[in-house]
Amino acid sequence: MKNLKGLKVSLDQMPVIPGRPDLNAEYILRSINRAVKNKIDILVLPELAVSGYLISDLFEDESFVREVDRCNDIIIKAVPENLIVIFGTLASSSHYKNEDGRMRKSNCAVVAGNGLAQYFITKTLQPNYSIFDDDRHFYGTRKLAESSGFDAADYLKPLRIKTRIGSFSIGVILCEDMWHENYPCNPTEILVDKGAELIFNLSASPWSWHKNRKRHQIVRALLKKSPVPFIYVNNTGMQNNGKNIIVFDGSSTVYDGYGQIMLAVPPYYEGAYDFTFAKPTSDLVLPSDLPLLSLAEQIRRDADELYVGWEYGVRQAFNLLPPSARKAVIGLSGGIDSAVDAVLMAQILGPENVYAINMPSQYNSETTKNLAKQLADNLGVHYEVRPITKIVGAICEATGTKVDSLSYENVQARARQEILAARCQDLGAVFICNSNKIEMAFGYGTLYGDIAGFIAPLGDLLKYEVYQMADYLNRVVYQREVIPQECFKLAPSAELKNKQKDPFHYGNLERRGYHDELVRAFIEFRLNPEWVLEKYLNQTLEQEFGLEPGTLKKLFKTATDFTADLELNYRRLMNSYFKRIQCPPINKLSRRSFGYDLRESLLSPFFTSRYLNLKK
């Protein structure tokens, strides 16, 4: 292994601003100046640091692409002697076309400085799943190779660089190139086989729960075959695709040749971290080396990671707004969902910028009204009580809608939206959608009513996780009981008619409920009712779902009750997509969130023949 002692590398977890090459180039120029001052040998910036990654079809705008080219040139020219800058950007070609007939663009790494005028390296493995559409936008190494009759491997070559500590060979790869498991080639291995002594991975890798654990495992497995130091640089900031708010956690890492972590830059740290090789190894170690954690400790750490990613995403979403508009109006019912959203808003925007509105009708209990008031007082947010009765009355009068009809329930939900929307506009604020993932999944909500707003912060949280976040906010963030204990105990209800209760077996603070698990199975694990029924019939469903033994028996007296509920909810899931088409943006937290992450079509619910056989 090459002795890199004394090599100074700067890992810049740049908070990339999507669609703003001007601002991003300015940032990179500042970062270069800083690197010069700190006598850095190699400055590394993330993937697509100039254009941003999630800019959707703005990649098709040739003027925009040429502007990125101009910025690339400015950056390359600004690299002084004795510094090497590696940054991710878009490179375009006016000679060749993309497969869509447009200008050809590639997702590239540029290596500039110290004798290397500039060197463009295209991405080899391009993801096309979840929120990713790389093949839509970028012409990668594999296509370059195919169109010229070569192998992708022929395009993967280490680069010889000169630094203060001597010359050596580096391999530069981009993001997915390291997540090679299901692809026909492994760029890291190829580069090391060809002599690379240090690997750089430039990423724009969205955070999702537990992703980093998986990454450490992947790197360690990679380096077992190809033992060279590995430097991973990921951006921070938030980007979006309209339907989803996506956070990038940075969490850049320097691994030694065995995959041990030598530097772990703190997640969400928006800036550069310098690292000098052969300093004492940091005391951070791989998660797999950690002593086994107790379940309670594991849950605590999970909540920690979830909270930080969640809060960062929602905070950044508000940064899309001009500073004067960073104010939130929120309907506060006294239930746990709106309580959690209100506390989060107060935390992000400051209580002075949060307007909690309780909007009672004849169906709201004194209990919930008091809880709403108590919460608002605890937080110190503005609190208004605005009954919906007269609006509901006026709508019913204008339309002939009858009291206590289903229609009447929706009229109430929409009347609340009217209040939130009007208050918003008068205050120059936005309002919050309190729907959680279970409600989104099964369409339990009113379009243009409670399914409305600037953002749905709970839209990717199961009920169990809503409670987790409630508890975390009380325990860790506020360190006092801002959310009253009673909110945790209340049976969830929409309070749109008398004695209404939500028709789900929800999770609580301790564990997920049956319908939480059903949503996970359908959405995160992409399972079919066929799978659920099979596990139920061979009596392993409680185990698969991690439910308390006896739960299913308590919920469903007979197998017929079970299948009736399963079919009802699968139909609800499929049919309610018409609501999700028009729902607010959701910040992605789980491995699969509604929106652009899970793409849906309006389809008629269909049960497989195997399901129907099992049912018999």
Add this chain to the structure above:
Amino acid sequence: MKNLKGLKVSLDQMPVIPGRPDLNAEYILRSINRAVKNKIDILVLPELAVSGYLISDLFEDESFVREVDRCNDIIIKAVPENLIVIFGTLASSSHYKNEDGRMRKSNCAVVAGNGLAQYFITKTLQPNYSIFDDDRHFYGTRKLAESSGFDAADYLKPLRIKTRIGSFSIGVILCEDMWHENYPCNPTEILVDKGAELIFNLSASPWSWHKNRKRHQIVRALLKKSPVPFIYVNNTGMQNNGKNIIVFDGSSTVYDGYGQIMLAVPPYYEGAYDFTFAKPTSDLVLPSDLPLLSLAEQIRRDADELYVGWEYGVRQAFNLLPPSARKAVIGLSGGIDSAVDAVLMAQILGPENVYAINMPSQYNSETTKNLAKQLADNLGVHYEVRPITKIVGAICEATGTKVDSLSYENVQARARQEILAARCQDLGAVFICNSNKIEMAFGYGTLYGDIAGFIAPLGDLLKYEVYQMADYLNRVVYQREVIPQECFKLAPSAELKNKQKDPFHYGNLERRGYHDELVRAFIEFRLNPEWVLEKYLNQTLEQEFGLEPGTLKKLFKTATDFTADLELNYRRLMNSYFKRIQCPPINKLSRRSFGYDLRESLLSPFFTSRYLNLKK
């Protein structure tokens, strides 16, 4: 060229039902029976005829995929002697993984019958633009070739088949395989070079305006190099991706070896058409051979094609609903947009299923109120007048919103939505969003107000095209003046305050307006303000936009006025995406529609340095 005299081919423009392999397999079995009765040699069905094409991430559901496999088997087993069936379907492999780590699936053609037990041919060229995400779902020939060290061409082989008229070789390709222009290989050419004497193209090719003209050109160019007969089979029906309603027009075609059309199946014909080789050539000829049309005639034919695609899509969207819910509630203002929607609805659903509601406030003129009434009478639809005054009053009272504020305008728009939504639910109907493409582009509308509803039929029509459709409905469909002439002359207004007029230079029945053209430039041609300003400065913009000479001078006194309007509207376009995120589904009509066809991120509006220089 092989003498195929006497060969009987059936082209089945199957109305594929996405996500319903059970129903699709039943259809195919019926089609096989019909082919046997008609003594057909080769029955051809479209691409992905068993699963459907636009089913989004349902492709990830392994139980669903296995169900498709089961249906494939049933179909293959049902093929009798003396018949060859070629159909498009999904094929899966449990041995190999896709690049996303899931079960590997391919978009395939199956050739079954007459000694060929079954033969799976994977798609070679996979589109990843517009509404298409092929690489997300399917493992194509190019990846198969790459992962096994071959060329895609090695996988492309003609198939020898036996029929009543003798043995010969066929080449089977799928959809994009013929649109090879920007790809590194040309499957048709390869197959003909290897001996194919007849090419079949199985397509799931969405209709968009003028697409078929382009197709005839492509086929003719293809066959110049590779002169063999070419049979194109495309499905009918509607599929969707939630944000867009997509129609498939069929328009299946048999071309002779020179690209002359021997059979053109009528567009949207939902069924099989038989063709026997060496019958006298049909009298249909290639559009390029048509005598030059007058501009007026061209516009008339365009309107014809547009109307048929538009009406079919909206009609099919209603077929997503149970028959009892195929009723529409529509806000009828007296303006041209709602007039066109109302007439379309009456045409599709029958006047007895249309509820037109005029919802006046103090700002609505007697003129528009009378026009609304007159239109409803002309159509014979239900007509209700429901003033919004009291609802608006109740909302203002509950929220403190002031009369004549901007907020007050939005309260009015939302109050109308309240009436539509409540009436809908009481009637078991859906309501219609009347926003057109200009309004969608510039965010000229109120979220949860006029931007709301089951579908936005005008969402991909420029104002010029709205007038075109109005005229077409009067002139061709109804053959009387259902839409009063005054509606054509009225200056468009939202009527949310006194003397309000829409801030756009709209098109009229004769030609597109400046802002119509601006939307086309930004959306359909993906141009940047930089391009617009450049053309303005070198005085070619009127020509590029096809505007009447002098239009720009009339609209903008100075260059400063011009850039101010340009920047304002580009900002509006970028900023108003937050409304489009939550807007109703739009049926795709143009080459690029808002929704899943044009993917957007919420980004801050950005002007390139070249734009800023030009401005100076």
